[in-house]
Structure formats: C-alpha cells, structure tokens
Amino acid sequence: MDIESKKAEPIGVFDSGVGGLTVACEIARQLPKENIVYFGDTARVPYGSKSKDTIIRFSEQIIRFLAKKHVKAIVIACNTASALALETVRDQFDIPILGVVIPGARAAVAATKNLKVGVIGTEATVRSKMYTKNIQKMNPKVEVIEKACPLFVPLVEEGFREHHITDEAIHYYLESMKDTRIDAMILGCTHYPLLRTKIQQYVGENIQIVNPAYETAMELKELLTCQGIANTGKEQSCSKYEFYVSDAAEKFRDFANSVMPFDVPKTNIVNIEEY
C-alpha cells in the first residue's frame, strides 16, 4: 500500500464500554484530521473485576476486529486492558498499539514534586501494579500508592455522579490517600474523569489530578509523526468517526452524544465473540 493511503486509515480506539470515549474525544481534539473507529465492549463490560487471561482474550478479539477495519494504529483506552493485555498483544499484531498506562505514568512523574504519586483504578489494574512498575521505571525515586475503587464505575454507570452516595464512596476509598502526602493522583480508569470535580474537591487543591487521556493523545501524535503516517489530508472537516459496540447500541449512542463534541448519528452492533 502506498504511504498516502496508509495516512488516511483510521485510528482504532477500544474500551470495555463508554469510558474510552473520553480518550477518543481527546484524540479528536488533538488530532482533528484523523479518522477514528471506536469499539466499546458493552456486552462484556466491566473488565475491572475479571482475570488477566480473559482480558487478553477479549482484547485479542477486539484487535482482530479493528484490524479488519484497516486501522493504522490502536489505542487501548481502557486502563484495565492496558495494564493486563498490552504487553501480550503488542507482540502478536503487526499494528502499533498504545495503552493509557505508560502515558499516564509519564504525566504523573512530570507532575509530582515531592515524589509521591497516588493511583486509583479498578481491582484488576491495581492488582497488576503496572502503574507502579512504569512510574518507577521512569524514576525509581517516586513512591507510588495504589488504591482500587471498584464502586466508582457502577456509581457513574447508574447515574449517581451527583448523589451523596458517591460522596460517601469517595470518602470511603480516598480518606487514606489524604494522609499519604501524595501531590499527584492518576485517574487510572476511564470512568473516573466523570467524577473529577468531586474527587478534586475531596482530596483538595494540593493534589494534582492526572487524567491519562491528554498524554495518550500526545503520544499517539508522536507515534504517527515518527512513523510518517499522520493524516495530512487538507480537508480538515471531513474526519470520519465510526462507533461499534457489542451490545445496547442505542444506550451507547445516547451516552456518546452527551460526551462527544459532535453528533453521533449511528452505532453498529458487532458479535465480537466471532473474531
């Protein structure tokens, strides 16, 4: 294939469900000329309580699906899949694949002044210790405190973002973080930015909240530039975004329309188990 056709190919972005839309959004913002194919695994969501083998199998199926859509690069927008599956799938596929953990770790290392970083995420992400490993690879002096907050995802999903039950859960999970003298805290799950205001209020202004989405889009930009495959098409307005899910397309579309800065007219259902 000639390089000009390659440049026009889309970026594949996937997540266990809707959370990854925050990452897709950031990619669309920083790389407005790129086309995006998004896949949300709404039939098998959530990933955060499941095993490594299962997360790897699910990720492989999704990458095979995205490969059929001729994506030139893939972003694993899900922290759990980034933490548990990235290393394995990178070796298996001939497509550059980025996760959100390494960019998130880099942003936190840049943000911390007193070398103490907090990480909140799903049970599986925290158990993997991938944030700690990556942060300490970048700077071994940084101390990392990880904490799983498994109720945050259902609270967001069930519409409790503004409810005082969410305040109780934030207090329950993050009270111990307050005493640790961390000055940066990674939102290590794509759902958590939707609780950002409440979390920031609770932990106070002395702790800088780090959302890996921004840094991930930056790394993607760098990767595309280095490999010479960034889309340089002149017509900026015609970027194409396609959305696929494994279940409940309508519900996804409603959510996507409340998050994405443009109209999401259509979401397609895929039987992902066939891939």
Add this chain to the structure above:
Amino acid sequence: MDIESKKAEPIGVFDSGVGGLTVACEIARQLPKENIVYFGDTARVPYGSKSKDTIIRFSEQIIRFLAKKHVKAIVIACNTASALALETVRDQFDIPILGVVIPGARAAVAATKNLKVGVIGTEATVRSKMYTKNIQKMNPKVEVIEKACPLFVPLVEEGFREHHITDEAIHYYLESMKDTRIDAMILGCTHYPLLRTKIQQYVGENIQIVNPAYETAMELKELLTCQGIANTGKEQSCSKYEFYVSDAAEKFRDFANSVMPFDVPKTNIVNIEEY
C-alpha cells in the same frame, strides 16, 4: 436411554455469576439425591444492564454447554435470564427448562393478602415486566409495583453488605415502596437475598420478603416427579456437584465455599463463547 440412567443424570443450574448458588443450595437441600452441574458466567457478568438479544445469546451458549453435560433438566437461576430468555430457549431445546420468575410470582401471589406486591430486580428484569405479567396471569386483581435497584449487585459483589453505603442505597431505592401498602416483596435478583436482613429491617415486618429460590426448587421437584425422572438412587450421600465458570475460578470457589453447605473442592474454567 433407559429410564434408570436418565434418573441419574444431573440438573443443570446457571446464573450470570455467583448469585445462583443460593438457588443451587436450595435445590441441594430439597432434592438431596440429585446431582448438579452449575455454570456461572463470570466472564460476562452482570446481565442486568444488558439487552434481551445478548441475554438470549448468552443463555443459548450456556444451555448448549449444559446439554453436553447430559443434564436432564435446567434451572435458570438468574432472574434477568429467566425474564428475558426463558420463553425463547424453551422452544429451542429438547430439555425441560425452568426459570425463577414464575415460581417467584406464584409465591408472591400466595403471600399477599391485600393484593399489592412489590418486585425489586435489575434494570433488565424490571424493564421486561415479566413479574407483573406472570403475577397478573395468576391473579389479575393483584397490583404490582416494580423497582430496579442496579447498585445492589455491585454493593454485594464489592463486599459492602454491612456498610452504611448499602443502608443509603436501600433507603434511596426502597423509600417509595414503603408508601405503597404492598404486603409482599419479591427479591427478583439472586444477589438480593444476601441483603435480606437489611432490606427486611428497612421495609418493616408488615412486608413479607419473597425469595423465589424456595419455590423454584419445589417446582423442579414436581417436574422431576411428574416426568418420572427424579433420582431415586438409594445412596443419598453420593450426590455429585460440579462447578464451571467462564472466568476467575478461584474467586468463585472462595465465594461458593462461603455459601454452599459443603466443601467446593474444584471449579473448572469453560470458554463459553465456543458453544
């Protein structure tokens, strides 16, 4: 196959995860001579927020798996799958299949004196209105008030059974039930019996809590007797229970051992998507 071999075949019981163990337990108690093959779909749990088509596809795969285990009858222990998939799968397979919704409805109709019944369950179960339909088929005079309580499952799963966040959630969901003058309330999700004490305390002694598990085991007993396939083997002590899951076998086994009245020594992993 001769009838004696048929009688020795196991009962298949399935659920989206661990919740159905409460039903398996009740079957083991009421039908101590029966062998049981249990399947928990831990890779794709929860079902309560997913679409009807997906629940039907998942149920079909599990029934095909159980059919290979030569089960003589199947109990869908999951309320969501009973509500959304039972009618469809009954027509497709040559095995008698029972759900928990009809037995639960029957128990509630027997329990109510002022003909007002409450039902709490997942979003999908409540949306299906299957409890209302079945109750009113049995007695059209009974008024039914259904209420989805989507946070209850994650609260149980994440170990918040005794936490005051759970009290807050119970208050949030069930406050409106208190004003309805219902005198019976169905726990229309297999996780909810694990919150039974707190729920009973909150709604008060004037509302009788109905757990469909008991009635389901009764109906199974009747079905096996009617069809002449109840296990009449003399050696009561040798009933065999097998446990299969689609993910995280160890975690399941720990939970099963905390619920089942005997030691669960082994849980097997099945790639259910292949069925």
